[in-house]
Amino acid sequence: MGKLDTGISERFQLSANNKKEIDSQFTYTDLFAGVGGFAAALNALGGRHVLSAEIDVEAARTYLANFNTEPLGDVRELASESGVKKVSTDVVAAGFPCQPFSKSGAQKGTLDKVRGTLFENIIHFVSKNKPTVIILENVRNLIGPKHFSDYQEIIAQLRGLGYKVSDYPSVISPHLISREFGGRPQSRPRVYITATYNPSANNLNSWERPEPPVSPAGLAKLFESVSWNVGADLPLDKKNKKANTLISPEEIAWIEVWQSFVERNLKFNDGFKLPGFPLWSDVWFNRNSAEFSGDLPDWKAEIIRKNKDFYAKNRKWINQWVKENSSFANFPSSRRKLEWQAGSSSSIWENAIQLRPSGIRVKKLNYLPALVAMNQSSIIGPLKRRVTVRESARLQGFPDGYVLTEVSDKAGYKQMGNAIHVGSAYFILREHVKRDREILKNTTAGQRILSSVSLAPNNPDEVFKTWGNKVIPSE
Numbered sequence: 001m002g003k004l005d006t007g008i009s010e011r012f013q014l015s016a017n018n019k020k021e022i023d024s025q026f027t028y029t030d031l032f033a034g035v036g037g038f039a040a041a042l043n044a045l046g047g048r049h050v051l052s053a054e055i056d057v058e059a060a061r062t063y064l065a066n067f068n069t070e071p072l073g074d075v076r077e078l079a080s081e082s083g084v085k086k087v088s089t090d091v092v093a094a095g096f097p098c099q100p101f102s103k104s105g106a107q108k109g110t111l112d113k114v115r116g117t118l119f120e121n122i123i124h125f126v127s128k129n130k131p132t133v134i135i136l137e138n139v140r141n142l143i144g145p146k147h148f149s150d151y152q153e154i155i156a157q158l159r160g161l162g163y164k165v166s167d168y169p170s171v172i173s174p175h176l177i178s179r180e181f182g183g184r185p186q187s188r189p190r191v192y193i194t195a196t197y198n199p200s201a202n203n204l205n206s207w208e209r210p211e212p213p214v215s216p217a218g219l220a221k222l223f224e225s226v227s228w229n230v231g232a233d234l235p236l237d238k239k240n241k242k243a244n245t246l247i248s249p250e251e252i253a254w255i256e257v258w259q260s261f262v263e264r265n266l267k268f269n270d271g272f273k274l275p276g277f278p279l280w281s282d283v284w285f286n287r288n289s290a291e292f293s294g295d296l297p298d299w300k301a302e303i304i305r306k307n308k309d310f311y312a313k314n315r316k317w318i319n320q321w322v323k324e325n326s327s328f329a330n331f332p333s334s335r336r337k338l339e340w341q342a343g344s345s346s347s348i349w350e351n352a353i354q355l356r357p358s359g360i361r362v363k364k365l366n367y368l369p370a371l372v373a374m375n376q377s378s379i380i381g382p383l384k385r386r387v388t389v390r391e392s393a394r395l396q397g398f399p400d401g402y403v404l405t406e407v408s409d410k411a412g413y414k415q416m417g418n419a420i421h422v423g424s425a426y427f428i429l430r431e432h433v434k435r436d437r438e439i440l441k442n443t444t445a446g447q448r449i450l451s452s453v454s455l456a457p458n459n460p461d462e463v464f465k466t467w468g469n470k471v472i473p474s475e
Contacts, residue, residue, distance in 0.1 A: 024448060024451065024452070025046055025048040026048070026448040026452050027049075027089050027091070028042045028050065028093060029050060029087060029089040029092045029129075030053070030094075031052070031078075031092065031094040031121075031125065032054065032075060032095050033052040033063055033071045034056075034059050034063070034095060034415070034418055035416075035419050036062075036066055036067055036419075037419045037420025037422050038094075038137075038425055039052065040402075040422045041397075041422050041426040041429065042091065042093060042425075043067075044460040044463040044464065045429060045430070045456045045460075046451075046452030046455065047090075047452065050088070051078075051085070051089065052073075053073040053074065053078050054073070055074050055075070058411045058415070061407060062404070062406055062412075062415055065403040065406040075118060075122075075125075076118070076121055078121070078125065079122070079125035080121060081124065084124050084125055084128035084129070085125075087129055088129075089129055090132050090445040090446075090448060090449055091131055092122075092126060092134050093134075094122055095136075095138070095420045096118050096122060096136060096137075096138065114153060114157060122136075123161070130161075130197060130199075132197050132440070132443060132445040133197075133429075133432070133433070134158065134163065134196075134197075135193070135425070135428070135429055135432070136192070137190055137192055138190065139190065140171060140191060143168070143171075151169070151191075155167065155193075158195045162198065163195035163197050164195060164197075165193065165195035165196075166194075166209065166211060168212055169193045169212055170191075170192045170194065170215070170431075171190070171191055171192070172190060172192060172219070172427065172428055173188050173189040173190070174187075174188055174395075175187050175188075175367040176220075176226060177423060179233060180459055181223070181458050181459055182422065182426050182427055182460050182461065183226065183423055183427075184396070184421070184423060185234060185366065185367035185368060186367055186369075186395040187367055187368070187369055187370055188421055188424075189370075190424065192214075192424070192425075194212075194428060194432040196432070196436040198439045210435065211435075213432040213435045214428055214431050229365070230352070230365045230366065230367065231365065231382075234395065235394075236380060237388060237390065238383070242385075242409075245385040245387070246384070246386075247379055247384060247385060251355065252384070254331060254355075257331075258338055259347065259348045260325065261321055261338070262346065264317050264318075266346055268314065268317045269314070273340075273343060273344045274340040275306070276341070277303055277306045278337055278359055279307065280303065280336075280359075281336045281338075282333070282337075283304050283308060284308075285322070334355075335360060337360065338359055338360050338362070339356075341362060341364070342362045342363055343364065345364070349384070350365070351363055351381045352365050352379065352380065353379040354369055354376060354378050356376060365382075368387070371392055371396065371413075371419075373413075373414045373418050389404055389412035389413055389416065390404060392412070392417075393412075396416055396421050396422060397422030397424075397426075397460070398419075398422060399461070399464040422460060423461075426460045433449060433450060
């Protein structure tokens with residue numbers, strides 16, 4: 001994966017009304033548009049928006065505030081069996097919801113198998129409009145054991161329409177991409193399915209099973225020395241004291257009790273770090289709990305066994321610790337569990353903290369866990385507060401000129417948790433275009449895509465700078 005020209009194209013300095021510029025830009029449609037992660041990436045690559053659709057009213061409001069385009073609309077009305085909106089679009093992007101697919105029908109790739117899902121609407125739209133390139137994003141679990149047949153059906157549907165697409169997708173996380181290519185300190189592995197239409201191919205079997213544009217080995221080779229520091233690389237707002245980010249006295253109490261546990265462990269185990277498996281205190285003190293009995297999966301039985309061994313070796317000081325912290329017995333069940341991923345650190349407060357349903361997770365502040373739509377944002381230990389909405393936007397690759405004031409903080413956290421990561425989308429589309437350049441150069445639409453992407457810099461942040469920290473230039 002070689003580097004492309006890092007210079008900024010003069011195209012970004014031209015007036016939006018310049019016909020030559022408009023004719024040279026590829027066009028794109030943004031389905032399930034969210035707050036514009038794909039739009040930001042595609043604009044930075046030189047694309048020109050023609051259509052978007054987002055059913056969530058508050059997300060659509062944020063999109064409108066940043067892109068001067070009203071995206072509010074239902075994809076099911078835009079494209080269905082009863083009709084499809086016809087547009088001229090070179091690229092279709094969609095961060096579509098993952099739904100269980102119907103297994104009716106026997107023929108590979110028949111529409112029956114996706115009927116009733118939102119992917120069916122994408123297929124209707126693509127079938128009618130035949131975009132040159134498709135880019136889809138979904139959660140990592142789409143290619144897990146439970147949903148892999150659904151993934152295979154997606155591939156079959158795309159191939160049935162004449163698209164070149166890999167047997168396996170590209171799986172990308174922002175923290176595995178360097179900052180110079182749009183990466184961010186967030187672990188957020190996502191599946192990207194990219195496909196190219198080749199109208200001149202007579203035999204699909206000759207090109208329908210290429211390697212994915214980005215492989216784990218290729219990613220590791222290009223970014224072999226990626227390292228992060230959340231405080232400096234995000235960056236964190238050191239002076240932020242917004243009330244909605246501060247942690248409660250109850251949360252502080254939970255963490256402080258576990259902090260005393262960390263200190264006891266270091267003292268009585270001669271500085272030895274905590275184990276990497278989850279510590280479940282109820283295994284030590286409440287062994288008759290239904291959670292730890294019956295027919296258990298192997299992974300859970302193994303954690304229980306390790307907890308019993310840990311307690312047996314440390315029984316004396318653990319019992320004393322519990323005696324001195326009588327409130328611990330009344331903690332919620334999930335707060336009586338500790339997941340230690342901070343190595344030899346001596347303090348919880350030096351690290352990132354997540355209060356999860358599975359327990360209190362502590363990890364180094366090199367990169368943060370994935371943002372989620374619900375309120376489980378990470379606590380920045382040294383600052384004793386949660387990540388702000390603005391910091392969440394930075395984690396997703398949006399510039400600081402991105403408008404967040406149109407909705408509440410609660411909605412902002414949800415929107416950022418659901419957003420497409422800008423740098424990841426930018427990176428994968430560039431790599432896809434490089435892979436399929438021989439097909440793209442044979443059509444006018446393909447040439448537009450190839451020209452724009454080839455002129456784009458490695459890093460979308462460079463484009464945002466030329467736009468004065470605006471996601472999209474004002475007309």
